[in-house]
Amino acid sequence: MLLPIYVAFAAALIFYLVIPVGGAFRLRSRWRRFRQRVAQLSIAPALRYRDLASAAMEGRKRVGRFRLLGTIEAIEGQHRVWVRGRGVSALVDLSRAPLYVAAPGPAEAGSIQRLRWASVSTMVEGTSIFVAGLIVMDEGRPVFVDEGDEALIAVCHDGEEKGIVSRLIASGRARNEYWNYPTIVSLALGVAAISGLLLLFRTSAFSTLRAFIFLSGAIPILPFAPPGLVFFFAYNRLWRMAIASRMLRDLLGLPLRYSAERRVLLEGEVPPQDATWLGLPGAEADMRIESEGLTLFTPTEPSDPSAETFVVRGRPESLMRLVERRATLYAAGAGLSFGLALVLNFGLAFAIWRSFL
Numbered sequence: 001m002l003l004p005i006y007v008a009f010a011a012a013l014i015f016y017l018v019i020p021v022g023g024a025f026r027l028r029s030r031w032r033r034f035r036q037r038v039a040q041l042s043i044a045p046a047l048r049y050r051d052l053a054s055a056a057m058e059g060r061k062r063v064g065r066f067r068l069l070g071t072i073e074a075i076e077g078q079h080r081v082w083v084r085g086r087g088v089s090a091l092v093d094l095s096r097a098p099l100y101v102a103a104p105g106p107a108e109a110g111s112i113q114r115l116r117w118a119s120v121s122t123m124v125e126g127t128s129i130f131v132a133g134l135i136v137m138d139e140g141r142p143v144f145v146d147e148g149d150e151a152l153i154a155v156c157h158d159g160e161e162k163g164i165v166s167r168l169i170a171s172g173r174a175r176n177e178y179w180n181y182p183t184i185v186s187l188a189l190g191v192a193a194i195s196g197l198l199l200l201f202r203t204s205a206f207s208t209l210r211a212f213i214f215l216s217g218a219i220p221i222l223p224f225a226p227p228g229l230v231f232f233f234a235y236n237r238l239w240r241m242a243i244a245s246r247m248l249r250d251l252l253g254l255p256l257r258y259s260a261e262r263r264v265l266l267e268g269e270v271p272p273q274d275a276t277w278l279g280l281p282g283a284e285a286d287m288r289i290e291s292e293g294l295t296l297f298t299p300t301e302p303s304d305p306s307a308e309t310f311v312v313r314g315r316p317e318s319l320m321r322l323v324e325r326r327a328t329l330y331a332a333g334a335g336l337s338f339g340l341a342l343v344l345n346f347g348l349a350f351a352i353w354r355s356f357l
Helices: 003-041 049-058 164-171 181-200 207-217 219-224 229-258 282-292 316-355
Strands: 062-076 080-084 089-093 099-102 112-115 128-138 141-145 153-156 259-264 276-278 294-299 310-313
Touching: 003 128, 003 153, 003 164, 003 181, 003 207, 003 219, 003 229, 049 062, 049 128, 062 089, 089 128, 099 164, 164 229, 181 207, 181 219, 207 219, 207 316, 219 229, 219 316, 229 276, 229 294, 229 310, 229 316, 282 310, 310 316
Parallel strands: 089 141, 099 153, 276 310
Antiparallel strands: 062 080, 062 128, 080 089, 099 112, 128 141, 128 153, 259 294, 294 310
């Protein structure tokens, strides 16, 4: 008699948890690689005409790693676009690399879309684009390519070059890794499989069996009903806090990677007006400033249009450790809250079912 219940819960476990969580880790890993590659290429030099001329004179096919901020000038063939920067142009080969599109507005999780070039139907000339990666010479022309471990980064953006790297680091992540394409397909398959099982045993004399099968199929929507809805709201808030902590952690690591100079500002010294401020919010930031001061990070090439000056409220190393711990705690709290919402509503729904028998 219990076998159908075991089958229903096994289907729920596979389709509602195992497959979606596997897809979530895959999505999270993809965006982590994107952020790591952006941070890695943020210290690559900006492409100049003399770099290409030197490679051509020496007969080198591989020119090296470079960055190029510019606009799309033309499309060549099926997979290549010409990008014009300041005094230099280069082809970008998107046959193996995705095209990222950053939405205008503040940098936040989920504001960058990842597209396959084959799915892009139109591309407007003059669109601002940030390209970074390996350049090779192909028939005398410079081409950004995606080759082996040299992943190509190509991001269309709103045209604001200042702070482009930190915006990509901040927004290069999903709002919620669980909600992805494999999850949608898996939920649909799970509902279909458990619905079929419920139809198979619809004439069973054991109402408890039908109740457990039905509730196992309804697991995806159970947390959205009261009283478990309170815990779902708590889950949603804690998850946003975990994402914000991860974002701050990654941003704090950015000046440590590519800034040329680091020093603590003297009392009364005014930081640059165009500096990007990083640190904990509110009173916590004031406490950090009082105990550790303001740390100024100056870029290696201030003349670079994408260069950024950072002011950190405290020491970035200790702040990174703190926000990393908080991100872990917030994520654990979010998972616990979601679990409580599910268990509470499942038990209540079963009790209501039994009361009508």
